[in-house]
Amino acid sequence: MTQSVPSVSVAPDGQPGNLMVDARSVQKHFGALQVLKGITLQVKPREVMCLVGPSGSGKSTFLRCINHLEKVTAGRLYVDGELVGYEERGHKLHELHPKRAAAQRRDIGMVFQRFNLFPHMNALDNVIEAPMMVKGEKKSAAIERGRALLDQVGLASKEKAYPAQLSGGQQQRVAIARALAMQPKLMLFDEPTSALDPELVGEVLDVMRNLASEGMTMIVVTHEMGFAREVGDHLVFMDAGVVVEAGPPREVLANPQHERTKAFLSKVL
Amino acid sequence: MATELEPPGTSVPPDDLIKAVPLRRPGRIVVAVVLVVLLALFIYGAATNSAYEWSTFGSYLFDQRISQAALITLELTVISMVIAVILGVFLAVMRMSDNPVLKSVAWLYLWIFRGTPIYVQLVFWGLITTIYKHIDLGVPFMVQFVHLDTGSWLTPFVMAFLGLGLNEAAYMAEIVRAGIGSVDEGQHEAAVALAMTWGQTMRRVVLPQAMRVIIPPTGNEVISMLKTTSLVIGVPYTADLYSVSRQIGGVLYRPIPLLLVASAWYLAITSVLMVGQYFLEKRYSRGASRVLTTKQLQALATAQSAGPADGGKA
Numbered sequence A: 001m002t003q004s005v006p007s008v009s010v011a012p013d014g015q016p017g018n019l020m021v022d023a024r025s026v027q028k029h030f031g032a033l034q035v036l037k038g039i040t041l042q043v044k045p046r047e048v049m050c051l052v053g054p055s056g057s058g059k060s061t062f063l064r065c066i067n068h069l070e071k072v073t074a075g076r077l078y079v080d081g082e083l084v085g086y087e088e089r090g091h092k093l094h095e096l097h098p099k100r101a102a103a104q105r106r107d108i109g110m111v112f113q114r115f116n117l118f119p120h121m122n123a124l125d126n127v128i129e130a131p132m133m134v135k136g137e138k139k140s141a142a143i144e145r146g147r148a149l150l151d152q153v154g155l156a157s158k159e160k161a162y163p164a165q166l167s168g169g170q171q172q173r174v175a176i177a178r179a180l181a182m183q184p185k186l187m188l189f190d191e192p193t194s195a196l197d198p199e200l201v202g203e204v205l206d207v208m209r210n211l212a213s214e215g216m217t218m219i220v221v222t223h224e225m226g227f228a229r230e231v232g233d234h235l236v237f238m239d240a241g242v243v244v245e246a247g248p249p250r251e252v253l254a255n256p257q258h259e260r261t262k263a264f265l266s267k268v269l
Numbered sequence B: 001m002a003t004e005l006e007p008p009g010t011s012v013p014p015d016d017l018i019k020a021v022p023l024r025r026p027g028r029i030v031v032a033v034v035l036v037v038l039l040a041l042f043i044y045g046a047a048t049n050s051a052y053e054w055s056t057f058g059s060y061l062f063d064q065r066i067s068q069a070a071l072i073t074l075e076l077t078v079i080s081m082v083i084a085v086i087l088g089v090f091l092a093v094m095r096m097s098d099n100p101v102l103k104s105v106a107w108l109y110l111w112i113f114r115g116t117p118i119y120v121q122l123v124f125w126g127l128i129t130t131i132y133k134h135i136d137l138g139v140p141f142m143v144q145f146v147h148l149d150t151g152s153w154l155t156p157f158v159m160a161f162l163g164l165g166l167n168e169a170a171y172m173a174e175i176v177r178a179g180i181g182s183v184d185e186g187q188h189e190a191a192v193a194l195a196m197t198w199g200q201t202m203r204r205v206v207l208p209q210a211m212r213v214i215i216p217p218t219g220n221e222v223i224s225m226l227k228t229t230s231l232v233i234g235v236p237y238t239a240d241l242y243s244v245s246r247q248i249g250g251v252l253y254r255p256i257p258l259l260l261v262a263s264a265w266y267l268a269i270t271s272v273l274m275v276g277q278y279f280l281e282k283r284y285s286r287g288a289s290r291v292l293t294t295k296q297l298q299a300l301a302t303a304q305s306a307g308p309a310d311g312g313k314a
């Protein structure tokens, strides 16, 4: 699917390419309910941003806005210099055609709390499905890369297994391989270990740690503060739809400035 | 099974596989014996009762007129089910859309076609050429592109499968809707996040999973449709299995053996359809269960004994 002259809406005053994610006062309303109340944050390429906050604070909603699973209702959100979900012509925003929106998503991988593997396909088929359907890759090439990816997440021997026959940790690792198969430039993780038994958390975090060390740009919603401290370049604490505090993970964790951050951290640490 | 009374936890259980004596269920045996005796009595009675006229049954079972009529019944079933499935998918998608007009139209369709008896609908179809003498397509009151005399192409056969198919579509719509609704929303989301389009998501992710819920009731609908075709006499269309059997039986003054002939054919076709349904269900239940087939378990066991064990003893 080649796009005809993609009229990229470049961030007005920013230099595209400098920032992978550039959120400027992003708001999200569900009808009368305002869930995001002006999120401003930036992620550079190769950075890992960890997003923490209490339940209902809007972390998932923000991630879903980044790959346009939800429409931003105010503010501007740019990914790799391109406005997400809209096209700016003159002073008007025009909704993108679903095909254009899909094209934007191709470069963004997403990993869900509940894995969401396709249960009627085995592990390898899960991984090669999107490259074949969306990118039109040849089956042989897709299989070759799919096997390499399964190997990378330590599941080379499980390519024939169906999701129901895999443990939670294994399923989540297949889901990561599936997202990587699209060769994304940005990976979004929405509480990837929250549905896992404690002894399975480590194997998934290991895969993510490797990914970060290879230079993948990542936004990770997580309650694993150890991971945030060790791997994250930024820690962002969100509450009730606003960014309360942000900074290097060690500083925020050791010395939170805000009362709400202190209260939250005292509960999860 | 020497169970000495020992405090639990002190004895080490033997390592060999348990061979327990199966539980006896005397009630089951009694019920089974009674049923077998009753069945035997019934078969004996049927075989010796002259009203059934088994010799007539035998000579007409493979009569060419009968097998021809069975073929027509099968055709009616297949054509009307194809119409029903296609129209049913459209109606289901319409009912689930955000567009209130599409939704209401689908609802109205279901209300009418499920709310009136199929026999009445078939009789209506038979009268349609007197209700609508011709169909005109074009801009109302202005231009006319197409003019069709209904009588020329609405033969009783066409009216029969249209009547059956359009009625069945209402039921198929609900089955398809339940199937699509049974698929976890996260599936749709994962597909969209992988940049798949709506069509790809439906075709590759949602519908294959919905099939598991759609196929069993659809199989029942096919089998039920096979028998509902006997109502096309209401159109009236009289070349199907039931009508032809009645005609032959009427001419011979022997309705009973001919009804048995028709029943035998219906049963035979139903049995074939049931086998097909079994294989379809098996195909679409892939990955649905943790339970492995014997073959898969064997493969795993072989792999385990060959390589180093993954996590201790299994």
Ligand SMILES: Nc1ncnc2c1ncn2[C@@H]1O[C@H](COP(=O)(O)OP(=O)(O)OP(=O)(O)O)[C@@H](O)[C@H]1O
Binding pocket: A030, A033, A035, A053, A054, A055, A056, A057, A058, A059, A060, A061, A062
């Ligand atoms: N589709 C929707 N319609 C209406 N409200 C929604 C919708 N999705 C989310 N919300 C609301 O938005 C708020 C934020 O939800 P969100 O899922 O983003 O929180 P979260 O920070 O991810 O929480 P958790 O840690 O529990 O996952 C919640 O109050 C939720 O009820």
Ligand SMILES: [Mg+2]
Binding pocket: A059, A060, A061, A190, A191
């Ligand atoms: Mg969430």
